[in-house]
Amino acid sequence: ILNVEQSPQSLHVQEGDSTNFTCSFPSSNFYALHWYRWETAKSPEALFVMTLNGDEKKKGRISATLNTKEGYSYLYIKGSQPEDSATYLCAFSSGSARQLTFGSGTQLTVLP
Amino acid sequence: DTAVSQTPKYLVTQMGNDKSIKCEQNLGHDTMYWYKQDSKKFLKIMFSYNNKELIINETVPNRFSPKSPDKAHLNLHINSLELGDSAVYFCASSPDRQANYGYTFGSGTRLTVV
Numbered sequence: 001i002l003n004v005e006q007s008p009q010s011l012h013v014q015e016g017d018s019t020n021f022t023c024s025f026p027s028s029n030f031y032a033l034h035w036y037r038w039e040t041a042k043s044p045e046a047l048f049v050m051t052l053n054g055d056e057k058k059k060g061r062i063s064a065t066l067n068t069k070e071g072y073s074y075l076y077i078k079g080s081q082p083e084d085s086a087t088y089l090c091a092f093s094s095g096s097a098r099q100l101t102f103g104s105g106t107q108l109t110v111l112p
Numbered sequence: 113d114t115a116v117s118q119t120p121k122y123l124v125t126q127m128g129n130d131k132s133i134k135c136e137q138n139l140g141h142d143t144m145y146w147y148k149q150d151s152k153k154f155l156k157i158m159f160s161y162n163n164k165e166l167i168i169n170e171t172v173p174n175r176f177s178p179k180s181p182d183k184a185h186l187n188l189h190i191n192s193l194e195l196g197d198s199a200v201y202f203c204a205s206s207p208d209r210q211a212n213y214g215y216t217f218g219s220g221t222r223l224t225v226v
Binding site: 031032034036042043044045046049051089091093098099100101102103104105 | 116145153154156157160168209210214215217218219
């Protein structure tokens with residue numbers, strides 16, 4: 001069984017604050033780590049796919065880092081805006097089982 | 113144009129009925145998936161097809177049967193529906209099995225069994 005854990009479960013921040021959340025996953029037989037953004041009443045959208053230890057990816061104000069040896073990834077949002085409010089999902093795939101195993105997400109609310 | 117479209121969006125049905133959910137993707141992807149969002153909001157893999165071939169079949173009751181007539185379609189048929197089948201079901205696709213560019217998801221089908 002592959003467990004993917006995300007923390008915190010939910011988070012409220014003020015507009016303009018920077019924030020980050022964590023995804024931890026099994027470090028053995030790693031293949032890829034995905035981050036998705038899931039707005040209410042929409043479907044999850046891919047943000048990043050990372051495969052290499054030490055990878056850092058950036059899209060606008062959002063960035064992510066990856067540590068495959070210790071089994072964690074961080075997602076950072078700089079200067080949060082109300083439109084960043086969403087659930088952020090991470091998902092892990094291993095070398096053998098290529099389908100994604102998802103965490104339960106971090107629900108971010110950015111207050112104006 | 114919707115990349116991954118699921119129909120219906122909502123489905124309310126009685127226990128014991130048989131129902132189908134359809135999924136179509138117009139992205140030219142080779143691999144398609146069905147995920148179930150459980151009560152704790154986790155997305156759990158059910159099935160995956162690669163070029164019409166079943167490649168993942170998780171521990172799912174055999175009342176659930178996927179069908180892929182071509183690589184652009186992956187339908188989910190459910191026999192003898194039970195109350196516990198109530199959930200949101202998501203279809204997704206990826207260019208290949210490695211999913212190096214991530215999944216593209218449909219908007220989900222909320223199934224309610226009464």
